[in-house]
Amino acid sequence: MAGPSLDMQGGVASVAKGYVEGGLGEMCDLTYIETACDGSKPKKALTFARALSRFRRELPSADVVHIHTSMRGSFDRKYRLAAMARKAGKHIVLHEHDGEFAALYEDADDAYRSKVREFFGWADRVIVLSEELAGLRVNMLDRFADFIEQGWGRG
Numbered sequence: 603m604a605g606p607s608l609d610m611q612g613g614v615a616s617v618a619k620g621y622v623e624g625g626l627g628e629m630c631d632l633t634y635i636e637t638a639c640d641g642s643k644p645k646k647a648l649t650f651a652r653a654l655s656r657f658r659r660e661l662p663s664a665d666v667v668h669i670h671t672s673m674r675g676s677f678d679r680k681y682r683l684a685a686m687a688r689k690a691g692k693h694i695v696l697h698e699h700d701g702e703f704a705a706l707y708e709d710a711d712d713a714y715r716s717k718v719r720e721f722f723g724w725a726d727r728v729i730v731l732s733e734e735l736a737g738l739r740v741n742m743l744d745r746f747a748d749f750i751e752q753g754w755g756r757g
Contacts, residue, residue, distance in 0.1 A: 604657065604683055605670030605697075606638040607649070614670050614699045633660050637679055650679055657683055666693040672700035673707065673718070681721050688724045696725040 605618040622634050637653040639646060661667070667687040671680040680696075687694050700706065707718060722728055 603632060603668040603670070604635045604637050604653065604680065606676070607636045607640070608634070610638070610640055614672065614676075617697070617699065618670050633664075635660065637683070638676060653679075654682070657686065661686060661690050661692065664692055666695060668695040668697060670697045670699060672698065673703050674700065677718075677721075681717065684721055684724050693726045694724055695727045695729065696722060697729040698722075699731060701731060 603618065603621065606612070606615045608615055608619045608622060618634070622632070626632055635653050635656050637650055639649040664687075667683070669680050669683055669687075671677060684694055684696065707715060710718070
């Protein structure tokens with residue numbers, strides 16, 4: 603699983619932390635790779651460089667790659683991870699967290715939209731934050747998206 607540092611504030615980190623601390627690792631062989639952190643640009647770049655290195659090492663033993671993403675800063679980073687997973691023939695789950703996805707996608711240029719469609723096209727499953735967003739993904743990307751209630755884990 604790849605996503606932001608579990609120490610970061612925000613929804614993506616909270617969801618990922620819920621999976622990691624909620625017992626998912628007891629159900630499968632889970633490795634969490636932190637791809638982003640708070641701090642300076644050099645610190646953030648170093649964090650992603652380390653994530654790429656670890657991702658390359660862990661990828662051969664992975665059956666499924668679960669990537670947390672959004673349309674803004676994390677998209678380009680996660681695109682690289684998804685491309686590596688696809689090339690390695692891995693099953694890909696994209697967990698998209700950006701509630702403003704539709705507006706950002708509609709405002710993007712054709713090249714960026716094409717890249718977004720390619721990215722989501724690689725996924726075996728796409729998970730979104732709401733049933734409404736799942737419907738938008740179908741209309742914009744011509745693919746099914748799953749809505750999974752957030753807050754999974756032990757209660």
